[in-house]
Amino acid sequence: MNFKFKIGAWIIGVVSLLALFAPLLPIANPDQVHLADEFAPPSLAHPLGQDEEGRDVLSRVVYGARLSLLVGFATVVISLTIGTLIGLMAGFFGGRFDETFVFVGDIFLAFPSILLIIALAAFVPPSILNLIFVLSFVGWVSYARIIRGQVLSLKTLEYVQAAHTLGFSNGRILLRHLLPNALSPLIVNATLSLAGVIIAESTLSFLGLGVPPGVPSWGSMLDSGVAFLLIAPHLSLVPGLAIMLTVLGFNFLGDGLRDHYDVQKI
Amino acid sequence: MLLKVENIVKHFPLPRGWWWQKKSKVQAVNDVSFSLEGGKTLGLVGESGCGKTTLARLLMRLIAPDSGKIYLEGEELTSLKESKLRPLRKKFQMIFQDPYSSLNPRMTVGQILTEPLKVHGMGKKAGYLNRVQEMIDKVGLSRNAYGRYPHEFSGGQRQRVGIARSLMLYPKLVIADEPVSALDVSIQAQIINLMMDLQKDMDLTYLFIAHDLKVVRHISQRILVMYLGHIVEEIDSEHLESARHPYTHALLSAVPVPSPQVARKKIVLTGDVPSPINPPSGCSFRTRCPYAQEICAEKDPFLDSLHDDHRVACLLVKEVPPFSDLEKNSETR
8 A cells, every 4th residue: 555545544543543432531521611711721631721611622622533533434324325326226227217317416516515515404403413414415426426437337348248148137247246346436435525524514513504512523613713713722723633634634545545446456 | 950040130229419410320230140050160250340249249138139039949039038038048158258358357266157056056055166166177277266366367268267157057059259369379279179179078059259260260160251230151161162252252362371382362352341330232242342233232132042051142143253263363383
């Protein structure tokens, strides 16, 4: 694996471990309010300082990573599954179903996705589940398009033709012959779009359309810190840097994977 | 008769450029009929784009013909639904042209060869490994091929895997679509000899497609010559020298003579193959035929018996001498 992939893997590895083991880490309770210590600068007990209600910023950022990664992975898994199913069928069977998919997909892509997400989020009550649902609703199209294109080119290859002549069922051809060979661009896209989903989640939370109030999230931390930017810049700076680092990590990982798959190993 | 093909037609419609334009279509296979006796090899020659591969795909029912009938052991295939056809598919199999794209890169040779057995429930599961190893031996691969991936093999070895896959279900008919044209000449001979050995061993019937008359002649008892979607001549490969169709003459004269003493007079055809979208009226070969007369543009030739085993589609067949007569005019150095 190349250098970019390694850097990305390290960043994402560290962020994921922190998020996964947050309750076991020697950090303060993220919801513990200390009104006396509001806007406290970094200290030994609170390495990244305290926010406007005296809560520990470090622990809120770590718990924010939990949320971002949960939303990110859940969204990608859901949109990947739906997109793969639809894309496989559209590419393989063609005809009416394919035409309908291309038409609907084009409509989805014609909207700036963040606007569509904001519009949808305005209709549903803020909750983590709804957030995942809204993000997946927009996310599946790109996966479906990628896999459709892959299937269209793969299905003319002789080993797929051979599978037909050997009397294999359509399901077997789709799952055993087409899907495994169409997977690599999908994995690259999934990694890269994790970065996009994390930004979208932060954007929504920043706008107050994401997670319910009180839940530690990078977007909402950024939002509440903005009001105190002059007296306590670390309140916005820390979650902002966390978003940047994580997104960078996923981008490196995705780029590295793409470079890896670009070299035909077959 | 193991295989009987009657008046198969396949035209591919082309997408229309503008709405006022006429819809056009590629006339890939036009009214092709022939039959094939069990245990024999029928060769099919013709240049690129003449419809050979389309015909193979039609016979394999990878695509449906516009009209015509295909009988395999008396059973009509074109009217069968895919679900009815699937169990019959083990009787007719195909060897593909490109050994690099004909094997799934993510499956080992063992998996590739076991899959057909599993799908068709051939015998007991416990016997699969033995049957696959036996087939690996038969096609001349080493035993350790079982656990290896296609990219670990050379082109010739991959083609052996392809042949093994097509024979796993013990088919009666094997359609080989240019099985050696992607291989080196030295490997070509090996693969052809392997196919001939397997034919004796497993009582196979081949439809062998190639653009190289020399190769086809070596393996086949009978030969079909195809031009622009039509069969223009059908002849025993032993009597190939008495071929009467001018196109067959051109193909024959292109085969190198393995003697430095003989200079063969080459019949060089002028011009290109006409487009199958807009084929010439009458005889499709008339635009390049040295014998062509006015009548050739007016009447469609049909495949007519000259002798018992010799059919020619040429309106002027009486005026065209057999190839061997043309050969006599070649000087001997």
